[in-house]
Amino acid sequence: MKRSPLTPLALLVLVAAVLLAVPAMSQQDMTHVPTEGFKKITRPPAVFAHDAHNEKAALADCSACHHGEKDGKRxxxxxxxxxxxxxCHTVAAAPGKTPLMRAYHRQCISCHMDKKKGPVTCGDCHEPAKK
Known part of the structure; x- marks a missing residue:
């Protein structure tokens, strides 16, 4: 009887490795703030190099930006x-919820202002495409 080159355990490990690597790869490759939640884009996506930003900001953990919600509060x-x-943050948020654009702006600009580092004007984040 001929055996399969991958045992069920090896196949499970391979699938788990791929599934765990996908989110990490997408963040490593991120160069702009995601805009999928917006129907109409009025400015170029904000420039944001995920890994370089984390290194500059010296963030202790991901929840500094990737926060949750408990009892209606951050x-x-x-x-x-x-x-x-x-x-969680939709363009037309329900009452008491933070709309997507405000969430991005609050998260980024308030941190830049608190640390007195980084851009705080529209054109500094939303750089037009270079010709």
Missing amino acids: DDTADTSGIPCSD
């Missing part, structure tokens, strides 16, 4: 890495 102890912001 919860910085939860880590929502891999979940798109637009899953």
Whole structure:
């Protein structure tokens, strides 16, 4: 009887490795803030190099940006890495919820202002395409 080159355990390990690598690869390759949640884009996507930003900001953990929600309030102890912001923050948010654009702006600009580092004007983040 001929054996399969991959045993069930090896196949399971391979599938798990691929599934765990996909979110990490997408963040490593990220160069702009995701815009999938918007129907109409009025400015170029904000420039954002994920890994370089983390190194500059010296973020201790992902929940500093990828926060959760508890009892209707922001919860910085939860880590929502891999979940798109637009899953919770919609363009036309329900009352009491933060709309997607405001969530991006609050998250980025307020951190830049607090640390007195980084861009805080529209054109600094939303750079037009270079010709």
